[in-house]
Amino acid sequence: MAIGRRQLLSSIALTALAVPVLAKGTATRAAAAAGSTAAPAAGSGPLFMQVVAHEDDDILFMNPDLSNSLANGTPSVTVFVTAGNGTGDPCPTVCWDPAGEPLRTWNRQMGAINAYSRMTGVGDTDPSTDEVGHWTAEAWTVAGKQVERYVLKDRPVHLVFMNLHDAQLAGVLGGATDTTVVPVGSPMTGPSTFTAADVVEVLRQIMVTYQPTVLRAQDDLPDSRYSADHGDHVAAARFAGLAAAKYGGQLIQVNYRDYNIGDGPVNLDPATVGDKGVFVSEYASHDHSGNYSQSWYARMYYRWSRGTSWAGLNQDGRPQVFVVRSGALYTNWRQADGTWSAPLRMADPGGWLVPALAVGTNADGRLQVFGRRLTDHRIVSLAQLTPNGAWASSWTDHGNPNAGLGNEDQVGVPAVANDQDGRLEVFVKNGGGGVSRTGQTAPGGAWSGTWADHGGSDVQDPVTAIRNGTGAIEVFASTRTGILGWWQSAPNGTFAGPGQIPNAQPASPPKAALDQDGRIELAYREAGTGAVLVSYQTQVGGAWSQSPASLGGHLGVGEPAATTAGGQVVLFERNRGGGVSTTAQTAPNSGYGAWQDLGGTVLDYPSAVVDGAGVLHVFAIGTDGRVYFRAGTTPTTFGDWQALPV
Structure with missing residues (x-):
C-alpha cells in the first residue's frame, strides 16, 4: 500500500x-538542555x-x-x-x-x-x-x-x-x-x-x-x-x-x-x-x-477488535465503508460517477463508540450500521432514511441484554444477519459469556426491544452470523477451546444450540462465507501456529466436516475477512508482516489455491465486499488512518492499493 x-x-x-x-x-545521566525544541513538525x-x-x-x-x-x-x-x-x-x-x-x-x-x-x-x-x-x-x-x-x-x-x-x-x-x-x-x-x-x-x-x-x-x-x-x-x-x-x-x-x-x-x-x-x-x-x-x-489480543464487517453495499451496488474515529462514526462511499466521497462524520452516537461495527441491509435496501457504546455499554444503530440516500440524524438504542444484572459492561460487540423474510437480527456476546439476540418485528420495521439469551459459555468477541442456503440463519462464536454454533430450525424460525463445530481449535473469532451451493465455510486461526483453518458443512444447513482443512497462509493474528465472488469463497488475512494476504477457492465449492501477498502496511483487519458489477473490493486502514482498497477483477487478480479521500 x-x-x-x-x-x-x-x-x-x-x-x-x-x-x-x-x-x-549508573547514577548519572548526561544533562540535557531544558529548553530543547525536540518536537516534530x-x-x-x-x-x-x-x-x-x-x-x-x-x-x-x-x-x-x-x-x-x-x-x-x-x-x-x-x-x-x-x-x-x-x-x-x-x-x-x-x-x-x-x-x-x-x-x-x-x-x-x-x-x-x-x-x-x-x-x-x-x-x-x-x-x-x-x-x-x-x-x-x-x-x-x-x-x-x-x-x-x-x-x-x-x-x-x-x-x-x-x-x-x-x-x-x-x-x-x-x-x-x-x-x-x-x-x-x-x-x-x-x-x-x-x-x-x-x-x-x-x-x-x-x-x-x-x-x-x-x-x-x-x-x-x-x-x-x-x-x-x-x-x-x-x-x-x-x-x-x-x-x-x-x-x-x-x-x-x-x-x-x-x-x-x-x-x-x-x-x-x-x-x-x-x-x-x-x-x-x-x-x-x-x-x-x-x-x-x-x-x-505468545499472545497479542485487542480489547475491542474492529472485526471484518465494516463495509457494506448500497441498494444499487455501490460500496460504502464505516470507521470509528475518536469515538464517532465516519463513512466514505463510492459515488455515482465512480469517485469516492470524502469522509462524512455521521450523527452523534450519544457516547464513545468502540471500533467494532457491523453493517446490515434492510429488506428495502437501506443500510444500517450497528455499534457498541463504551460510555453506557448499549448496542446502538444508525440507518439510511432511503435506499442509496441520506442517513438518520439520530441513533436507535437497542439496550443491553444484561440490563440490571450488574454485568452490563461485559457485553460484546454486534453481528448482524437477515432472516429469509428480510428482518434484521443482531447477536452479541452477553455479560455471562453466552450469546444474546434481538431483532426486528417486521421487515425494515420496529425492533422488539427485548433480548433473548441463547446460552453458551466462554464466548469470545466478536461473533459472526450468516444465512445458509436453506434460508436459515446460523451463528458462530469461538471459545478458548472450540467453536460453538447456533441455528434456526427453519427460515425465520426459532434458534437451537449451541452445538460444537468438530475438532476446531481456534485462536481467533471465526468468519463465515457461503459456497456457491449454499454450504457455509467457516474460517479462523489455528491455536499455536497462526495458520488459517476452514471448517465447512458437508451438506447445506447440515453436518460439518470432522476435521478442519488447514490453508496455511502468511500467519499473523485475528479473524480473516471472507466473501464470495464469482461463486468462489475468498479469504483475506492481516499477515505476519502487517500487510494483507489472500487466497480463494480454485473453483466454486472446492479447495483453496495459493496465498497471495497484496502488500501494504495496515492497522488491523480488512473487510471485503463484492459490488453490484461483481467486482471484489478489499478495504483496509493504513497507518496514516486513511482507508485504502484494492479491486479484484477476479478472485485472484487485483489492482493497486488506492486511497480514499480525506
Whole structure:
C-alpha cells in the first residue's frame, strides 16, 4: 500500500545532546538542555502514539504490532505515564523502598531504551549493554509539568516519561494527587504534582504536538471472567481515552488486552514469539524482578477488535465503508460517477463508540450500521432514511441484554444477519459469556426491544452470523477451546444450540462465507501456529466436516475477512508482516489455491465486499488512518492499493 511517510520527527533541528553510553545502574545521566525544541513538525503522514502505564507494558502487550511499525519506519512516540518505581533494579531486595525510587525508575527507563533500540534495529544483540548512546534526552515542559523526552538519533522515535508513582495511577484517576519521581541523573529541574485533569491535559497537549494518526492504549475495560488486570493499566487506558476525546479530530484508537491474554489461546506463530522474547529480554536486563509470564510472549489480543464487517453495499451496488474515529462514526462511499466521497462524520452516537461495527441491509435496501457504546455499554444503530440516500440524524438504542444484572459492561460487540423474510437480527456476546439476540418485528420495521439469551459459555468477541442456503440463519462464536454454533430450525424460525463445530481449535473469532451451493465455510486461526483453518458443512444447513482443512497462509493474528465472488469463497488475512494476504477457492465449492501477498502496511483487519458489477473490493486502514482498497477483477487478480479521500 503506497502510504506516504511523515518526515522524520527529528527533521526540526534537535538540540545536540552528547549522551554517553552508561553502564547499567549508573547514577548519572548526561544533562540535557531544558529548553530543547525536540518536537516534530505538524504533518499529514502516519504517526503512532502509544500511551501505557509502565515501561514494559507496550513491549509485552502491544507486540508484534509495535515492533512491526517500528521496523517499517513509521514515526512513533510512546508515553509512559508512571515511573514504574515499584520494580526495576536493584529489586527485589529494596522494592518499594522510597530511597531507591530514583535508581529503579532510571533503570526501567533504560530497559525501555534498550528494547526500542533493538526493535528499531540500532541496538546490539547483548541485552546487558546499555543503548542510551543512541538517544538524546531533555526535560520538556508540557501544560506546565516537566516530563522527560528521549529521541532516537536519526530515527523517528520518541519516548516520553511522565514519572507518576507506580500503583497510584488509579487513585489519581479517582481524585487523588501525585508528585512525580525524579530519576537518577534526570535533566528535570524537579518534580511536578499531577491531578487527574493534569494527566489528561498533558496527554492532550502531547497529542497536539505530535498529531498522531493512531493511538494505541491498554485495556480500558478488562474481561472480568479472566485474570485480574493492574489498576495502573486500566487507569492509563482511561486517561488516554479522555485525552483523545478532548483532542478530537479523526484519531483512530486501538486498545490491547493485558494480563488476561494469558488466559486465551496462543495466537502468535513460533517465530514471532521468539522475536518478542528477544525484545522483552532487552528490557528485562534492567528489571530482574519482572515476573514475566511466558504466556504473554505468545499472545497479542485487542480489547475491542474492529472485526471484518465494516463495509457494506448500497441498494444499487455501490460500496460504502464505516470507521470509528475518536469515538464517532465516519463513512466514505463510492459515488455515482465512480469517485469516492470524502469522509462524512455521521450523527452523534450519544457516547464513545468502540471500533467494532457491523453493517446490515434492510429488506428495502437501506443500510444500517450497528455499534457498541463504551460510555453506557448499549448496542446502538444508525440507518439510511432511503435506499442509496441520506442517513438518520439520530441513533436507535437497542439496550443491553444484561440490563440490571450488574454485568452490563461485559457485553460484546454486534453481528448482524437477515432472516429469509428480510428482518434484521443482531447477536452479541452477553455479560455471562453466552450469546444474546434481538431483532426486528417486521421487515425494515420496529425492533422488539427485548433480548433473548441463547446460552453458551466462554464466548469470545466478536461473533459472526450468516444465512445458509436453506434460508436459515446460523451463528458462530469461538471459545478458548472450540467453536460453538447456533441455528434456526427453519427460515425465520426459532434458534437451537449451541452445538460444537468438530475438532476446531481456534485462536481467533471465526468468519463465515457461503459456497456457491449454499454450504457455509467457516474460517479462523489455528491455536499455536497462526495458520488459517476452514471448517465447512458437508451438506447445506447440515453436518460439518470432522476435521478442519488447514490453508496455511502468511500467519499473523485475528479473524480473516471472507466473501464470495464469482461463486468462489475468498479469504483475506492481516499477515505476519502487517500487510494483507489472500487466497480463494480454485473453483466454486472446492479447495483453496495459493496465498497471495497484496502488500501494504495496515492497522488491523480488512473487510471485503463484492459490488453490484461483481467486482471484489478489499478495504483496509493504513497507518496514516486513511482507508485504502484494492479491486479484484477476479478472485485472484487485483489492482493497486488506492486511497480514499480525506
